[in-house]
Amino acid sequence: MTAGFVPPPYPHDRLEGLKEVAAGHPDGRGLVDLSIGTPFDPPADAVIAALATSGAERGYPTSIGSPRLREAAAGWLARRFAVTIEPSQLAACVGTKEWVATTPHWLRLRRPDRDTVLYPATSYPTYAMGATLADCRAVPYRDLAAVAEEDAGRALCLWVNSPSNPTGALTDLGAVAAWGRARGVPVLSDECYAEFTWEGPPRTILEHGTDGVLAAHSLSKRSNLAGVRAGFYAGDGDLVAYLSEVRKHAGFMVPGPVQAAASVAFDDDGHVDAQRERYRRRLALLADALGCPTPAGAFYLWVAAPDGDGWGLAARLARQAGCLTSPGEFYGPDGAGHVRVAVVQPDERLAVVVDRLGAGA
Numbered sequence: 321m322t323a324g325f326v327p328p329p330y331p332h333d334r335l336e337g338l339k340e341v342a343a344g345h346p347d348g349r350g351l352v353d354l355s356i357g358t359p360f361d362p363p364a365d366a367v368i369a370a371l372a373t374s375g376a377e378r379g380y381p382t383s384i385g386s387p388r389l390r391e392a393a394a395g396w397l398a399r400r401f402a403v404t405i406e407p408s409q410l411a412a413c414v415g416t417k418e419w420v421a422t423t424p425h426w427l428r429l430r431r432p433d434r435d436t437v438l439y440p441a442t443s444y445p446t447y448a449m450g451a452t453l454a455d456c457r458a459v460p461y462r463d464l465a466a467v468a469e470e471d472a473g474r475a476l477c478l479w480v481n482s483p484s485n486p487t488g489a490l491t492d493l494g495a496v497a498a499w500g501r502a503r504g505v506p507v508l509s510d511e512c513y514a515e516f517t518w519e520g521p522p523r524t525i526l527e528h529g530t531d532g533v534l535a536a537h538s539l540s541k542r543s544n545l546a547g548v549r550a551g552f553y554a555g556d557g558d559l560v561a562y563l564s565e566v567r568k569h570a571g572f573m574v575p576g577p578v579q580a581a582a583s584v585a586f587d588d589d590g591h592v593d594a595q596r597e598r599y600r601r602r603l604a605l606l607a608d609a610l611g612c613p614t615p616a617g618a619f620y621l622w623v624a625a626p627d628g629d630g631w632g633l634a635a636r637l638a639r640q641a642g643c644l645t646s647p648g649e650f651y652g653p654d655g656a657g658h659v660r661v662a663v664v665q666p667d668e669r670l671a672v673v674v675d676r677l678g679a680g681a
């Protein structure tokens with residue numbers, strides 16, 4: 321029998337040991353979990369009300385997303401980024417993780433002559449996993465200029481993520497779009513942290529035209545709705561038509577009540593402005609306590625370990641500050657000298673971390 325695919329351990333499942341250490345902090349105030357980028361703040365009331373009152377439970381929802389949802393998403397793109405996207409250039413996804421993990425597979429079925437997925441060297445692990453699930457080569461890049469032409473010639477797609485998880489760095493999306501167009505490589509731009517851009521305005525690759533590019537957006541972070549699973553992708557009409565058709569066959573559907581709630585969330589920016597202020601305040605508070613820079617975007621601190629040992633720093637933070645963080649190795653070998661700290665917990669829990677760091681130098 322030949323060896324088949326064996327899924328690797330899920331990154332956060334590797335934190336069990338550190339979790340125990342952090343939970344056992346001697347001051348008895350418990351674990352402060354800053355390891356996962358999962359929101360703790362409440363979603364908007366109107367969004368929750370829409371979940372319960374849509375009446376959309378009974379029938380199957382459309383895979384592409386209801387006209388109401390697609391209009392709301394297009395309206396948000398127009399307000400936030402001043403881009404005009406036709407409804408036919410936009411489709412729903414069940415949160416963006418499944419879209420990131422499955423899109424290379426669908427693209428490969430269409431272009432079996434291409435077997436390579438290019439993705440940022442320090443990044444969200446699902447880009448590489450999506451390549452593996454598509455039976456493709458996962459090829460990380462540090463810099464677009466350094467991508468070998470041979471790899472570009474075999475590339476099914478190139479991922480970009482700005483603001484970046486985990487580093488918070490911003491990318492010149494116009495340059496990436498131009499790189500992809502020059503080589504005929506579709507650019508998939510994961511923009512789920514766009515609302516949390518601290519340096520300059522929020523950006524989308526769609527500002528640079530839609531040919532050969534797709535932008536993915538999510539309500540998980542923007543609207544504290546990770547639990548309802550709602551997002552969309554938009555851009556190149558031909559790619560959207562192909563992907564939305566395949567995904568319909570495969571049965572990907574955002575539940576009807578979720579589509580109704582997502583429409584309400586995309587219509588409103590006030591709750592996002594309030595969330596931006598929370599994250600901005602928390603980033604400043606913890607950056608100061610940890611002695612690290614604040615990011616250009618997203619809600620993570622990317623903290624360099626003084627001795628280059630990210631796991632060692634994560635262990636020290638668990639012991640000393642009772643907080644769980646993510647060793648940078650989760651985001652690729654280049655990240656091994658860092659830890660990622662998600663400032664998602666309420667202010668009073670972050671104050672516990674700050675207090676412990678001050679006490680236990």
Ligand SMILES: Cc1ncc(COP(=O)(O)O)c(C=O)c1O
Binds near residue numbers: 415418537538539546
């Ligand atoms: C860069 C990036 N992309 C996509 C996702 C997936 O988010 P969701 O599936 O909740 O939309 C995350 C979640 O942490 C992320 O950090």
